[in-house]
Amino acid sequence: MIIETEIGLEKECARCHEMWPADEEFFYKRGDGLHCYCKACVAERCKELRSGYPRKIKKYTRKAANKQLQATR
Secondary structure (H helix, E strand, O other): OEEEEOOEEEEEOOOOOOEEEOOOOOEEEEOOEEEEEEHHHHHHHHHHHHHHOHHHHHHHHHHHHHHHHHHHO
């Protein structure tokens, strides 16, 4: 939800429900506007996902690196 306040436009993060200025300093940009989670919540979520699936992430990271290496040869 975006509302106008005395300091300008503010957007509510869908995850933490805090109001932040609606700009690219606090929210990632998407094709149609701003992401629904603030940057802090996105970082926290990524950290949770990485810690929960370390082997799977390592496998995909290695696979992507090999694919990129083969493309440059």
